Amino acid sequence: xxxxxxxxxxxxxxxxxxxxxxxxxxxxxxxxxxxxxxxxxxxxxxxxxxxxxxxxxxxxxxxxxxxxxxxxxxxxxxxxxxxxxxxxxxxxxxxxxxxxxxxxxxxxxxxxxxxxxxxxxxxxxxxxxxxxxxxxxxxxxxxxxxxxxxxxxxxxxxxxxxxxxxxxxxxxxxxxxxxxxxxxxxxxxxxxxxxxxxxxxxxxxxxxxxxxxxxxxxxxxxxxxxxxxxxxxxxxxxxxxxxxxxxxxxxxxxxxxxxxxxxxxxxxxxxxxxxxxxxxxxxxxxxxxxxxxxxxxxxxxxxxxxxxxxxxxxxxxxxxxxxxxxxxxxxxxxxxxxxxxxxxxxxxxxxxxxxxxxxxxxxxxx
Numbered sequence: 001x002x003x004x005x006x007x008x009x010x011x012x013x014x015x016x017x018x019x020x021x022x023x024x025x026x027x028x029x030x031x032x033x034x035x036x037x038x039x040x041x042x043x044x045x046x047x048x049x050x051x052x053x054x055x056x057x058x059x060x061x062x063x064x065x066x067x068x069x070x071x072x073x074x075x076x077x078x079x080x081x082x083x084x085x086x087x088x089x090x091x092x093x094x095x096x097x098x099x100x101x102x103x104x105x106x107x108x109x110x111x112x113x114x115x116x117x118x119x120x121x122x123x124x125x126x127x128x129x130x131x132x133x134x135x136x137x138x139x140x141x142x143x144x145x146x147x148x149x150x151x152x153x154x155x156x157x158x159x160x161x162x163x164x165x166x167x168x169x170x171x172x173x174x175x176x177x178x179x180x181x182x183x184x185x186x187x188x189x190x191x192x193x194x195x196x197x198x199x200x201x202x203x204x205x206x207x208x209x210x211x212x213x214x215x216x217x218x219x220x221x222x223x224x225x226x227x228x229x230x231x232x233x234x235x236x237x238x239x240x241x242x243x244x245x246x247x248x249x250x251x252x253x254x255x256x257x258x259x260x261x262x263x264x265x266x267x268x269x270x271x272x273x274x275x276x277x278x279x280x281x282x283x284x285x286x287x288x289x290x291x292x293x294x295x296x297x298x299x300x301x302x303x304x305x306x307x308x309x310x311x312x313x314x315x316x317x318x319x320x321x322x323x324x325x326x327x328x329x330x331x332x333x334x335x336x337x338x339x340x341x342x343x344x345x346x347x348x349x350x351x352x353x354x355x356x357x358x359x360x361x362x363x364x365x366x
Contacts, residue, residue, distance in 0.1 A: 003087040005033045007078065007097040009063050011056070015045040017175040017281060018093075021358050022054060028366070033085050035078065035097075037061040041232050044258045057081050061096065064234070071100075078104040086110075089365055093117055099133075102140030113365050114141055115148040117175075118278035118300065119157060137163045146364045150174045150278035153299035170364055174279025174300075176354030182261060182288035186341050187268055193330055194226045194267040198260060198282045199274065201242070202234040206273025206296065211245060212319045213271075217326055218250045225330075230254045230263050264289045269329055275316055277301055279352075287311075287348045290341050294325050304352070310344035 004025055008014045014022075014034055022032050032054040038046055049056060059077040062070060078100055082090065090112040092101040098114050105112035137158075141147055147168045149155045155171060158164045195214075199205040207229075214227035229251055233239055245251045257263055260282070264270070270286035270293055277300025283293055284304060293311035295301035305311040312328060314321040332340070 001029060001031045003031045003033060003085055005035055005082060005085055005087040005090045007035045007090065007092045007101040009037065009061065009094045009097055011036045011038050011042045011049065012045040013093070015049050019052070020178060020354050021361060022052060024358055024362065026053070031055070033057055033081075033087065035059060035081055035101075037063070041256050048258075057085075063096065071096075075100045075104060079107065082108055082110060089113065091115070091365070099136055099140045102144060103136075106140070106143050111145050112143075113146045113148070114144045115150075116154050116158070116278065117150060118276055119154055134161050134163065137161075141168070144168055146170055148172050148361070148364075151299040151303060154278065170360065172357050172360045173303075173352050174284060174357065175281055176352055176357035177281070177284040177288045177348065178354045179288055179349060182264075182285045184261075184265060184289040184291075186290045186338055187265075189268055189334065189337060192224050192226050193221075193269070194228065195269050195271050195326070196228045196230060196263060196267040196286075197271055197273070198230045198263070198286075199272070200234040201229070201231050201238050204275045205231075205234075206275060206317070207238055209273045209317060209319050209322060210271060211241065211251065213273075213322050213326065214245065214251050216319070216323055221330070227251045228254055228263070228267065230257055230260065232256050260285060261289065264291055268292055269294060269326075271322075271326075272296065272301060273314075273316075273322060274298065274301065280304060284348055284352050287344045290345055292329060292337065292341055293344055294322070294329065304348070305344075306347070309340075310347050311340060 014036060025032060034054055035057045038058045061074045082104055090105050090110050092098045093115045094117055102112060102114060141164050147164050148170050150172060155169055197210045201207050217225050242251060242253050246253055254263060264286055270282060270291050272280055272283055272295040274296055277298060279300045283295055283301060287293055293305045295305045295313055296316045297313040298316050302313055305313050307313040312325040314325045
């Protein structure tokens, strides 16, 4: 049986966003190997993936670590595993698997396919580290059979920096959304308006803006509004701040979830204040479940949320603009509210089905 290895920075990400692709590859008689760190919060996804009859190869990796010795250890783990598995194809996702996995695949002369899920916060800082990353990226991606991008901004950036060649590039509409799994009816706006932030809790995901907005809107509307937060703490400095705001009844922290449909059913509006995205999965999932969408006006969000048509966008990091858009949402008539949501759903249905994305991948990798 032919083998395919998938390298990711989290087992939960594989289950939530690549499961249907794995299932399709299994139908085509490929043996699947997943190479990923497994965090404590990922245990439920580990158990779910085991039921899919795939081989899970755990590695030790700090997603945000910069210790050179520890990073070389990650590369050696990739090398040893890929040499042992000897797959016919390797699929990599996110920055460290893309770079380290790409380098190892070149060394072992393996056929590999890279997915740029987002440019990451590192590309926002014009410093020495960025220069090094660009050089390493060029080395890692040079022999990639195909490089999948989730938005046009990423393509242009990588072309301008001479990291990839045009003939390597394929544009896909993110990871897509399973429209059979994520479905619901429009939630009536009775009682309080419920807003939700879903992301790893860190500065570049816009948590600071969300907390500031929650305080401002709560001070004006009181019990008419509710601000919820779902996600694991990537930067621990926000633990104390969120706990204090919870005690003041300004926000409600929901912890982490193995199935975000449960949380999405209970809210009216998803807010994504992120600073950078590949293609926002949470917007696709919330939109598929007919929830109103408000998001940063950035690549990876603006393609899904067309301002004043399928939802509202606001200037990245602009608290006042986000407050204005939330108040605009609150002041919508029930008819306007429903029209926005229906247009958003039709847009996602037409362009972002996971079936469409899987077909794009299979056309390139098989």
